[in-house]
Amino acid sequence: MKKKVTKAVFPVAGLGTRFLPATKSIPKEIMTLVDRPLIQYAIDEARAAGIKEFIFVTSRGKNALEDYFDHAPQLEQELRKKGKNALLETLKTTNMESGAIAYVRQHKAMGLGHAVWCARNLIANEPFAVILPDDVVAADKPCLQQMVEAHAEIGGNMVAAMEVPEDKASSYGILDCASSEGRLVNVKGMVEKPEPGTQPSNLAVIGRYILTPNVLRNLNKIKTGTGGEVQLTDAIAGQIGTDDPVHGYRFEGTRYDCGSKAGFLQATVAFGLAREDLHDDLDGYLRGLYAGAAAAQ
Ligand code: G1P
Numbered sequence: 001m002k003k004k005v006t007k008a009v010f011p012v013a014g015l016g017t018r019f020l021p022a023t024k025s026i027p028k029e030i031m032t033l034v035d036r037p038l039i040q041y042a043i044d045e046a047r048a049a050g051i052k053e054f055i056f057v058t059s060r061g062k063n064a065l066e067d068y069f070d071h072a073p074q075l076e077q078e079l080r081k082k083g084k085n086a087l088l089e090t091l092k093t094t095n096m097e098s099g100a101i102a103y104v105r106q107h108k109a110m111g112l113g114h115a116v117w118c119a120r121n122l123i124a125n126e127p128f129a130v131i132l133p134d135d136v137v138a139a140d141k142p143c144l145q146q147m148v149e150a151h152a153e154i155g156g157n158m159v160a161a162m163e164v165p166e167d168k169a170s171s172y173g174i175l176d177c178a179s180s181e182g183r184l185v186n187v188k189g190m191v192e193k194p195e196p197g198t199q200p201s202n203l204a205v206i207g208r209y210i211l212t213p214n215v216l217r218n219l220n221k222i223k224t225g226t227g228g229e230v231q232l233t234d235a236i237a238g239q240i241g242t243d244d245p246v247h248g249y250r251f252e253g254t255r256y257d258c259g260s261k262a263g264f265l266q267a268t269v270a271f272g273l274a275r276e277d278l279h280d281d282l283d284g285y286l287r288g289l290y291a292g293a294a295a296a297q
Pocket residue numbers: 112132135171172173174192193204205206207232233259
């Protein structure tokens with residue numbers, strides 16, 4: 001029986017400059033997808049996968065994130081007084097058990113690998129998950145849960161994988177695949193943001209990982225890589241061919257890149273349409289919009 005994955009790291013130290021000026025005073029992880037902040041989707045996914053300890057790697061200016069997961073006694077009291085029980089229930093999803101959530105600071109913006117390394121003392125000697133909240137995955141079974149189940153069978157290191165268009169490969173970590181079996185891919189190489197045209201495949205790493213403590217050890221040694229940053233991809237690649245090999249997992253679901261404006265808008269429309277209470281209004285609006293545009297042509 002493989003050791004259960006109960007800890008997850010959420011790297012949330014980024015400045016979110018792509019969303020300025022919105023992110024001047026709020027962390028990008030608090031930005032709202034329909035009616036919940038991005039980080040709530042990541043936490044819900046982690047919970048569904050059996051994660052019990054949540055480690056946030058933060059930076060200056062991220063206090064709103066800490067407050068978000070705190071109790072809000074005044075607000076709760078007001079809602080209780082007014083009998084707004086449904087809203088009280090909604091608020092409960094944001095509460096974390098005392099001690100379940102820990103914050104460590106990344107003092108310098110040195111990349112994703114460095115951010116994960118900052119959590120090393122809290123992870124200690126266990127397999128752990130990493131969730132990048134920018135990557136939102138809509139799936140019947142949450143993406144990390146799919147991976148945790150596959151990991152329980154096979155162990156080692158696992159990264160979520162998805163085909164991307166050829167001209168987009170240079171924006172991702174890309175896998176070099178030795179062989180595949182069902183959703184699992186045996187990885188024989190990994191490269192972070194390859195130069196256009198040099199990618200070994202179009203199979204990209206998406207922001208869900210299950211990693212072994214050996215990756216942390218590799219991070220101890222790793223020098224800066226692509227973009228002058230310490231790359232998590234390089235530390236994971238260091239495990240290829242060891243007793244803790246690397247697998248890609250072709251997850252079931254649709255991934256939205258909420259780190260980009262277009263991706264965030266697409267996710268907003270898709271998640272809005274998927275909501276029973278919003279579907280008809282939004283669908284009617286979109287149909288009207290397209291019919292109007294077609295008529296004007
Ligand atoms: C990070 C990783 C990259 C991965 C991507 C997925 O890159 O470094 O390997 O493919 O997330 O979203 P970033 O998008 O933070 O530059």
